[in-house]
Amino acid sequence: MTPTALSLPLRTPELVMFDLDYTLLRPSDEFEAPGYVRTGARFGLRLDPQRWSQAERAAYAAVKARRGQTGEAHDDGLLEVIARAVIEGLGGDDPEGVAATISAIAAAWSKAENFGLYDDVLPCLRTLRSAGVHMALVSNALGHSLEEVVVHFALDEFIESTLSSAELGIVKPAPEVFRAALVRAGVEPQAAVMVGDSVEDDVKGALACGCRAILLDRDRRFAGVPLARIESLADLPAALGI
């Protein structure tokens, strides 16, 4: 049996806490190779989309290094660090063009209209609501406000509370973040399940503070990892015994 089969379904929780970016919210192609190339071109950069994989790896490394410095403090500067690593990874080398492209990408990231909901989100939220499960957002979001996202996508009929690292000043996986979200929702840790796309921030963070957790592995990058894991939110109700 796979680890997933061993660990799912979980007992139906009172509360599901959702991560936001790459869990419910799908960034548009503004934040992938085509968007970077288009934005860079506006500022005189000729970025090479063929270098996307290495640029992404450079961004992961830059995030790790930056977090080594900032620890668990919320860090809006991370957005700039990511954009710079991607732009330079794609071959951007003119300092003025790079700086202007970073500003444009960061500004675009703060606008809800540059994101969409994954197709599996609303059906999943409707099923959970029908089953009487409460829902919350717990996010390390950079640049965009959770309240704005909830209103923009009309999620307020599902999402009862939100907690952002920007508001708290610290980021997942810090246990304080999950504890604050649980207090806000009025639910004990063992009655809550965290669902998110990050092994470290969402899953390990939630498990460490006594919640249960499910990894949303949309790109099937963690097939062998011994964690409760789904590949689509369409599978979440069954994973929660609903």
Ligand SMILES: [Mg+2]
């Ligand atoms: Mg995420």
